[in-house]
Amino acid sequence: MKDKIHPEYKEVNVRCACGYTFKTRSTMGHDFQVDICSNCHPFYTGKQKYVDTAGRVEKFQKKFGSEYFKKPAEKSAKK
Numbered sequence: 001m002k003d004k005i006h007p008e009y010k011e012v013n014v015r016c017a018c019g020y021t022f023k024t025r026s027t028m029g030h031d032f033q034v035d036i037c038s039n040c041h042p043f044y045t046g047k048q049k050y051v052d053t054a055g056r057v058e059k060f061q062k063k064f065g066s067e068y069f070k071k072p073a074e075k076s077a078k079k
Contacts, residue, residue: 007029008027008029009026009027010025010027011024012024012025012026012028012029012030012031012032014031014032014033014037015031015032015033015034016033016035016037016039016040017034017040018036018037018039018040020037020039020040022037
């Protein structure tokens with residue numbers, strides 16, 4: 001390996017949105033924040049967090065109606 005071409009690998013503090021903090025090493029050289037960590041991620045905790053998507057399916061069905069889901073043969077036979 002060549003000398004003096006690699007960035008410094010410093011210890012930094014990482015702060016999650018849930019409030020959990022931990023130390024790691026990084027070439028960034030400064031503390032940083034993350035949105036999700038192993039302490040609050042559903043895969044590691046086994047708890048499911050639901051994202052607010054209510055109304056999207058209803059909005060789609062209202063816009064396109066039930067005709068959208070029928071096969072082309074059913075659509076032509078109905079008319």
